Amino acid sequence: MPRPTWDNLDADRRERVLHAAMAEFGRHGYSGGSLNVIAREAGVAKGSLFQYFDDKFDFFAHVAEQASLGIYAVMQPYLEKADTPFLEHFTGLVEVWIDYMHTHPLERGITAATTMELDPQVRTAVREPVHRLYAQGLRPLLEQAQRDGELAADADIDALLSLLILLLPHLALAPFEPGLDSALALHGTNAATRRRNAHRLVTTLFAGAAA
Structure with missing residues (x-):
């Protein structure tokens, strides 16, 4: 679960981090995904990511969950x-x-x-x-x-x-x-x-x- 600092982050910055994480994890998976690349693409310091999440796994799990919820919301009317x-x-x-x-x-x-x-x-x-x-x-x-x-x-x-x-x-x-x-x-x-x-x-x- 994300830390309270994540929820308190302004929406634009949170969206940039999520977008960068989806792109990097989507290309390279959890094991190959680079937090350095995510931070650079999102325009934040790598250390900031650990203010938002406990570790890389916690971050990846949240990104996967948010993507799944977004897909589910789109598909729900067709269900x-x-x-x-x-x-x-x-x-x-x-x-x-x-x-x-x-x-x-x-x-x-x-x-x-x-x-x-x-x-x-x-x-x-x-x-x-x-x-x-x-x-x-x-x-x-x-x-x-x-x-x-x-x-x-x-x-x-x-x-x-x-x-x-x-x-x-x-x-x-x-x-x-x-x-x-x-x-x-x-x-x-x-x-x-x-x-x-x-x-x-x-x-x-x-x-x-x-x-």
């Missing part, structure tokens, strides 16, 4: 059950998700940093709150589809949720980073092809749970 059929609604949600990641490279970088962090303690600490947000947004949508008869009564919601927590970070990254999906053409293609192949993944995931 509400719509009048359209569930599968159509969910594939539309995935389109919005991919388009958002396309136009928000900083958030995409932090998604990569939290998803692919090598240190198991750091990975666990930053991914658990992110996964809780996924569950918070997706579980009600799945349960409502089940109540509406669009998913089978015996569909395993927990298993579907687990698979979606694997799929969505993949779809956030694979269209924009080479080498993450060798089976489907997600990277190096146009938006229509990306969407079509993302739909194939979503359709296949839900095929066994359809009513």
Whole structure:
């Protein structure tokens, strides 16, 4: 958690630090991210960062949390059950998700940093709150589809949720980073092809749970 000095920082300076941290951690991850670079890009002294946070890990965890909350706020309206059929609604949600990641490279970088962090303690600490947000947004949508008869009564919601927590970070990254999906053409293609192949993944995931 940030120290009170962080909350007392003026909004513009706090935003500069967050922006610089997202860029650096997004490029190099937690282990490779440099506090010297973050401080220089933000226009603050490196020592100031330790007035705001206990250590590098505390700083990284806060940056990851803020990025996740920002993404969740954008996606939340699309997590509400719509009048359209569930599968159509969910594939539309995935389109919005991919388009958002396309136009928000900083958030995409932090998604990569939290998803692919090598240190198991750091990975666990930053991914658990992110996964809780996924569950918070997706579980009600799945349960409502089940109540509406669009998913089978015996569909395993927990298993579907687990698979979606694997799929969505993949779809956030694979269209924009080479080498993450060798089976489907997600990277190096146009938006229509990306969407079509993302739909194939979503359709296949839900095929066994359809009513």
